[in-house]
Amino acid sequence: MFSRILTRKSTKDCSGQTDKLKKALQEADAVVIGAGSGLSTSAGFTYSGERFSAYFSDFAAKYAFQDMYSGGFYPYKTFEEYWAYWSRYIWINRYQDAPKPVYEDLLRLVKDKDCFVLTTNVDHCFQKAGFDKKRLFYTQGDYGLFQCSGPCCQETYENEEMVRRMVESQGFEIGADHRLTCPENGTLKMSVPEKLVPYCPHCGRPMSMNLRCDDTFVEDEGWHQASDRYSEFLRRHRNVKTMFLDLGTGMNTPVIIKFPFWRMTAEWPDAMYARIVRRQGTFLRLFRQRLFRVGLVTGNIRIFGDIDGSSRNGGGRSVRLPFFLVETDFVHFVQQEHLVYFHHRTAFPDIKGAGDIVGDDGHRPDNVGD
Numbered sequence: 014m015f016s017r018i019l020t021r022k023s024t025k026d027c028s029g030q031t032d033k034l035k036k037a038l039q040e041a042d043a044v045v046i047g048a049g050s051g052l053s054t055s056a057g058f059t060y061s062g063e064r065f066s067a068y069f070s071d072f073a074a075k076y077a078f079q080d081m082y083s084g085g086f087y088p089y090k091t092f093e094e095y096w097a098y099w100s101r102y103i104w105i106n107r108y109q110d111a112p113k114p115v116y117e118d119l120l121r122l123v124k125d126k127d128c129f130v131l132t133t134n135v136d137h138c139f140q141k142a143g144f145d146k147k148r149l150f151y152t153q154g155d156y157g158l159f160q161c162s163g164p165c166c167q168e169t170y171e172n173e174e175m176v177r178r179m180v181e182s183q184g185f186e187i188g189a190d191h192r193l194t195c196p197e198n199g200t201l202k203m204s205v206p207e208k209l210v211p212y213c214p215h216c217g218r219p220m221s222m223n224l225r226c227d228d229t230f231v232e233d234e235g236w237h238q239a240s241d242r243y244s245e246f247l248r249r250h251r252n253v254k255t256m257f258l259d260l261g262t263g264m265n266t267p268v269i270i271k272f273p274f275w276r277m278t279a280e281w282p283d284a285m286y287a288r289i290v291r292r293q294g295t296f297l298r299l300f301r302q303r304l305f306r307v308g309l310v311t312g313n314i315r316i317f318g319d320i321d322g323s324s325r326n327g328g329g330r331s332v333r334l335p336f337f338l339v340e341t342d343f344v345h346f347v348q349q350e351h352l353v354y355f356h357h358r359t360a361f362p363d364i365k366g367a368g369d370i371v372g373d374d375g376h377r378p379d380n381v382g383d
Contacts, residue, residue: 037285041256044123045247047270048132048139051261052119057112058136068101068193071201081106092219093204099222100179100205101193106136107156108173108191116142119260129246133262133269135224148246150239152269158223160231161213169223169233172211179205251281259288 038044059065061080066073069084078084081102089095116138130139133153140146158169177187183202186194195201211220223231257274264271278286 034287037287038122038126038256038258040254041285042127042253043246043250043255044126044128044258045250045255045274046119046123046128046130046132046258046260047262047274048130048134048260049262049265049270050134051263052115053111053134053136053138053261055113055261056115056138058106058138064105068105069098071203072098075203091204092210093207096179096210097183097202097204100176101183101185103156103172103176103222104180104187104191105193108176109193110141110190111136111138114142116144120144127250129243131243131270133266147242150243151236152225152240153266154222154224154230156222156224159211159220160223160229160233161216161218162221162229163213163216163218164229164231165213165216165218167231167233168215169231169235170214170220175209175211179209182206182209247277253283255281255284257284257286259286261289 057064060082065079065081069078069081072078072084076084076087078087084098085102087098089098120142128148130144130149132139132149132151135151135154135156137151137155137157139149155169157172159172159175160169180193181187182205184196184200186196188194212218213220221229223233257278259271259274262270274286278284
C-alpha cells in the first residue's frame with residue numbers, strides 16, 4: 014500500500030526544507046502560478062460560518078441556508094429577491110478586500126520574477142493585490158462582470174455600480190474600504206427595487222453572472238486575449254528554468270491547472286512543480302479508487318494500476334519529475350515561513366511514487382471552477 018512518507022515535523026525541523034523550496038523559487042527564471050479556491054480560503058474568503066452569518070442571517074432564517082453556495086442556487090420566486098441575495102454575495106466576495114493579505118504576500122515572493130497567473134478563482138484577488146492584469150488569466154469568469162443569460166452575444170458588462178445600488182437599496186452602508194455595514198436598527202430589505210434588476214441591453218433578457226456554471230458562459234474578447242497571452246508565455250518559457258507553483262487547487266476541475274502542470278513539468282527540460290495544500294486525504298481516497306486508471310496525465314507520465322503498484326494493464330512507466338509537496342495553509346507559508354509537510358523527489362520508479370504528487374486543499378470549493 015501507499016508508503017506514508019510525509020509525517021508531521023516541528024517548525025525547527027522544517028526550516029531547512031523551507032529554505033530549499035525558497036531557493037528553488039529564487040533560482041527559477043520563470044514562475045507559473047496556478048491558483049484554486051484554497052488560496053482565497055486561506056486569505057479569509059470563507060463561504061460559511063461567521064462571515065456568512067454577518068451578511069445573510071435574514072436569508073438563513075427564512076430559507077435555512079447554512080452557506081453562501083446554498084443560497085446562490087436557491088430558486089427565488091422573484092428577480093428582486095434573487096438580486097438582493099446575489100448583490101450581497103458579489104459585493105463581499107469581489108469588491109471587499111480579503112481579510113488576510115495572502116495575495117499581497119504572494120506578490121512579494123514573486124514580484125521580481127517573470128511570472129504568469131492561471132486561476133479558476135473569480136474573486137479578482139490577484140489584480141486587487143497588485144498583480145499585473147496582463148499576466149492574469151481568469152478562466153472561469155469574474156464576479157465583477159454581468160452577461161446576457163441567453164446569451165445573445167459574447168459581451169460582458171462591468172457591474173460595480175449596479176451592484177452598489179442594489180446593496181445600498183437593502184439598507185447597507187458601504188464604507189471607504191468597501192466594507193458593508195448593517196443599519197443601526199439591524200433591519201435589512203430582502204429585495205431590490207424592480208428598476209435595479211439588470212437586463213441585457215441588446216435582447217432584453219435577464220442578466221446573469223459571468224461564471225462558468227454551464228454552456229451559457231461568455232468568453233468575451235478580454236477572455237480570449239488573456240488566453241492568448243498565457244499560451245504565448247508558456248511557448249516562450251518552455252526551455253528555461255520554470256517553477257509551476259500550484260496553490261490551493263482541488264479536484265473539481267483538475268484539467269485546467271493540475272494535470273497540465275504535471276504534464277508540462279514532465280515534458281519540459283528544466284521545469285519543477287511545487288504544490289502547497291492544506292491536507293491530502295480527500296485526493297488520496299480518490300486515488301485509491303483508481304481515479305487515474307487509464308493515465309489521465311499524458312506525455313511522460315502514465316499512471317496505471319492501484320496505489321500499491323499492482324497493475325492490470327501492463328504496469329506504469331518510470332518518470333522523472335522534479336517536485337515539491339508542501340502541506341499547509343498557504344497563509345502560514347508566506348507569513349510565518351512555517352511548513353507542516355515538505356517532500357522532494359526526483360524519480361518515481363513505480364505507482365507508489367505518484368502518491369507523493371497528489372493532494373487536496375481540504376476545503377469545499379469556495380470559488381466557481383476550482
